[in-house]
Amino acid sequence: MKKIGFLYLCLVLIAMGTKPAQAQSPNKLPQLLLRLDDIGMNHSVNMAAEKVAKTGMPVSVSLQFACPWYQEAVEILKKYPQVSVGVHLTLTSEWKNYRWGPVLGRTAVPSLVDKDGYFPQSTRAFAKSGYKLDEVEKELSAQIERALASGLKISYIDPHMGIALSTPELRALTEKLAHKYKLGISILSKVNYFGETYKEMWGEPIATKKSEFLDYVSNKLDSTRPNLMVLHTATPSPEMDVLVDMNSNMMNSKDGKPLTSLHRQTELNALLSPEFKSMIGKKFQLINYQQLLATKDISVLKTSDK
DSSP, rough: OHHHHHHHHHHHHHHHOOOOOOOGGGGGGOEEEEEEEESSSSSHHHHHHHHHTTHHHHHHHHOTTTTTTHHHHHHHHHOTTEEEEEEOOOOOOOTTTTTOOOOOOTTTTTGGOTTTTSSSHHHHHHHHHOOEEEEEEEHHHHHHHHHHHTTEEEEEEEEEEGGGSSSSSHHHHHOOOOOOOOEOOOSSSBEEEEEEEEEEETTTTTHHHHHHHHHHHHHHOTTTEEEEEEEEOOOHHHHHHTTSSSSSSSGOTSSSSSSSHHHHHHHHHTTSSSSHHHHHHTTTTOOHHHHHHHOOOOTTOOOOOO
């Protein structure tokens, strides 16, 4: 009798043009790409990347192979195959009293360094530095080749502070390198190569950073395109807590106190929060760049600004 009743109900629903409710397919959920920037910058940033990697989430990390702590980052990331790795193309060194310079050394690319042999401390300083494109190409090639020689699987390149894509000439050079090394390009703007939307939490005030992050991934993702969310994370440490950003006053309080550490801790905490975890597979599908690029023809790099 129960079977007859169920069949009758189905016939009634069909006659009414209605189907029984079904759970939403995971393939219909918006795709969310999480990209953690500045990996290899210091130990605190590396520890934050490992905390995220330990969750098993498929994320992407952009590693600065010109920075002092890149080797530790390589050791960590080799343990987590679900993490997609990119080369964070670096031409600036933006912290007070904590600097780095080119992989090739100051004498090989003299137009890319200041009087102390370090990269410029801001995007404006780089733009006014008189850099030579051939030296940019040599240095960025060296960073990519260091990455490829590390033993990590490299999926993409992207520009630290946007510089490697900031002018038509630099963009053409970056595209040339992507073609040469058969890598994708992830960027820091709405102009993209693989259809991604773009959002970052860097400039969001500390007080509202977590709520804004959770609201965005819960309610504002585009279901028709991959959605890129760029995060800057770090664990607290004495070194991290005193870093002063020479590129932006947004990372310092009005009285000059550095706030970068608090910003990055807050982004890490939001990403590791129970609220975010509860949304995975319900509000969005997490993917990384390796998964995204597996469905794309990376030999064709054509920008769009949808």
